[in-house]
């Protein structure tokens with residue numbers, strides 16, 4: 406892991422997962438372009454270090470399938486999950502325009518084909534874009550219902566051979582308990598996959614962590630609201646919590 410004084414980025418390519426909460430103000434729903442621009446500025450600054458950057462975006466600021474369908478028999482859960490995936494496409498379009506308004510070259514790729522708004526996700530094409538220095542925004546999750554965009558992020562990080570999955574979220578990292586409910590919750594600096602799963606910690610989807618564990622892909626969980634942390638995380642500096650094989654916990 407690079408320290409604050411080291412020159413270059415730690416990994417040549419990273420996968421950044423940004424939760425939908427990054428696209429709106431705390432406690433609100435929908436899309437707020439000033440919040441998107443805030444994320445875009447930090448992301449663009451990070452990309453300028455020459456790290457190849459793929460971004461998987463969430464949709465929770467608009468709709469989460471499981472919540473939307475819970476207790477309402479008039480909508481099938483699978484339908485609600487597809488709606489959630491479409492929400493991520495809206496966020497993707499917003500992030501693409503925000504990044505391009507700053508002069509950052511991007512490509513928006515969707516796991517659900519919709520040629521009028523995004524390229525279809527094709528792994529090798531995504532790799533080419535990354536090699537050419539474009540920021541690649543990956544929308545519509547995995548394209549399949551019943552999973553989250555955390556799982557999509559793990560999947561894409563593995564197939565695009567990213568060095569780390571960077572999970573940008575609204576809390577500082579992985580805590581021993583929900584820090585928004587328990588003021589005594591302790592923030593971990595480092596944690597093994599097994600400890601994360603055994604303690605049933607919640608900040609990241611367990612399916613995604615299991616996938617990363619299978620392939621020893623490190624995960625860094627950090628707070629996107631703190632200025633500069635996206636850039637530091639992309640450079641491979643230690644921010645938030647690192648989940649990796651053999652960590653002390």
Ligand code: UDP
Nearest residue numbers: 425463464465469470486489490546547554
């Ligand atoms: N979703 C899905 N398949 C995927 C990714 C996402 O069905 O591969 C749906 C799921 O309903 C999810 C919603 O899209 O709740 C929005 O994504 P997510 O909840 O992961 O967004 P975040 O919490 O990161 O904002």
